Amino acid sequence: MKIALPDLAAMEAFGQQISAKLAPGDVVALSGTLGTGKTTLARAIIAALGHEGEVPSPTYTIIETYDGLPVPLVHADFYRLEDPAEAAELGLDDYREGAALLAEWxxxxxxxxHxxxxxxxxxxxxxxxxEAVVTPGTSWQSRWP
Known part of the structure; x- marks a missing residue:
């Protein structure tokens, strides 16, 4: 499914739509080239869940956590990883326990x-x-409009 996001307001509304359906254990996998809005969409989701204040890009920290939200979140930017095994070395599975994951790259x-x-x-x-090309996994199919 393709969703047009012509401006920042549309990106924020899309983030609100995702946040309304988000549950612990979910993954929102954000891909696209540099500058396509992955971090902007992640910020919109985090804000829609009620986070107030700055949402730093995890480009350098790789993982940022947001525990005080209705759905605890892990926001990760894997751009700097050179090997997928590095995600395990960072303790990604531990961070994901009971939280939703917003994964850039x-x-x-x-x-x-999968x-x-x-x-x-x-x-x-x-x-x-x-434009967002959305592919819902099986557990999202009943929740996604």
Whole structure:
């Protein structure tokens, strides 16, 4: 399914739509080239869940956690990983326990599309806006519009 995201307001509304369906154990796998809006969408999801304040990009820290939300979140940016095994070395499985994962550059961590609780979103530039190609895993199919 393709969703047009012509501006920031549309990206924020899309983030709200995702956050309303998000549950512990879910993965939102955000892929796309540099500058397509992966971090912007992750921030919209985090804000829609009620986080107030700054949401730093985890480009350098790799993992940021948000425990005080209705759905605890792990926001990870795997861009800097050189081998998928590094995700395990970071303790990713421990972070994911009881939390949802927002994963930027999921392919650098070995990917998550094989997981039934994965909502894969590929962002692409379209003119001045973006387009999201959404592929819901089996557990998302009943929740996704």
């Amino acid at each position: 999921p392919d650098h961590a070995g990917g998550f599309a 997981e039934p609780n994965c909502l894969a979103i590929a962002l692409e530039k379209v003119g001045e806006g973006r």
